[in-house]
Amino acid sequence: MEDGQSMPTLQAWLQQSMASHGHQDALECGDVRWSYHELREAAERVVASIDEHGPQAQTVGVLGYRSAAKYAAVAGVVLAGRTYLPLHATLSAEHTAKMLTLSGCELLFVSSESLSALEAVLPLLETAVTVVLLDTDGTIESTDYRTVALQGPVPFVARHTATVEDVAYVLYTVGSTEVGKGVEVTQKNVGPYVRSIQTRYGIGPSDRCSQTLDLTFDGSVHDIFVAWTSGACLHVPAEECTIARASSLAVAASSLAIAS
Numbered sequence: 001m002e003d004g005q006s007m008p009t010l011q012a013w014l015q016q017s018m019a020s021h022g023h024q025d026a027l028e029c030g031d032v033r034w035s036y037h038e039l040r041e042a043a044e045r046v047v048a049s050i051d052e053h054g055p056q057a058q059t060v061g062v063l064g065y066r067s068a069a070k071y072a073a074v075a076g077v078v079l080a081g082r083t084y085l086p087l088h089a090t091l092s093a094e095h096t097a098k099m100l101t102l103s104g105c106e107l108l109f110v111s112s113e114s115l116s117a118l119e120a121v122l123p124l125l126e127t128a129v130t131v132v133l134l135d136t137d138g139t140i141e142s143t144d145y146r147t148v149a150l151q152g153p154v155p156f157v158a159r160h161t162a163t164v165e166d167v168a169y170v171l172y173t174v175g176s177t178e179v180g181k182g183v184e185v186t187q188k189n190v191g192p193y194v195r196s197i198q199t200r201y202g203i204g205p206s207d208r209c210s211q212t213l214d215l216t217f218d219g220s221v222h223d224i225f226v227a228w229t230s231g232a233c234l235h236v237p238a239e240e241c242t243i244a245r246a247s248s249l250a251v252a253a254s255s256l257a258i259a260s
Helices: 010-020 036-053 068-079 093-103 112-124 187-201 219-228 239-259
Strands: 025-029 032-035 059-064 083-088 107-111 130-135 146-149 167-174 179-186 208-210 233-236
Touching (some): 010 036, 010 068, 010 219, 025 068, 032 036, 036 068, 036 107, 036 130, 059 068, 059 112, 068 083, 068 130, 083 093, 093 112, 093 167, 093 179, 112 130, 179 187, 208 219
Parallel strands (some): 025 233, 059 083, 059 107, 083 167, 107 130, 208 233
Antiparallel strands (some): 025 032
């Protein structure tokens, strides 16, 4: 089959990649370096948490910023066969609350670096959302929220199997004052895109792909899933690197403007 149809869903594709590339690097983020085997174990903990805290939830949000826990949650939502709602901790609380409401999100995973963002969002929500904190190293102690440890034995969960007609993820356009209409991307649409990028650029297990785009931007799908379905390592640059990149681009743009 062509155009990604041989792996019709991100769920099936990611499962196969994790099984095939277990000992190869899958994620490098800050001080964390996980193999595909380690990423799978952390993601399976998220799958079990979805089964425990939101078994009926179809849309599952992930709120975080440049942490291994956030990427484990993204992988977990995909492996659970649910619709992934990306949320960025640097967006305004009003925008994030609006996206949660419009999407009908019932379950939200939050990484520890985004707790302050969560506290600002919760009072603005129109409907209740179950919050689960992601604990990378077993140090989080919270009496206010549920938690899921990303280390330790992986529990077995009879997960939901995604179909090609299911929505893989939903994105919202965000302006300076409002949140636009959500775009639902189905499994059968994202598959051909991922396959075409893999084929065009020859991405494979020996490659490293940088994740530089905000998760609320559609291009982040390129960054994350092209890497993980190819057996490549997803590298998340430190924030100062992205700031430096933005500054250099601004300087280059100014130079071009002056030259013209």
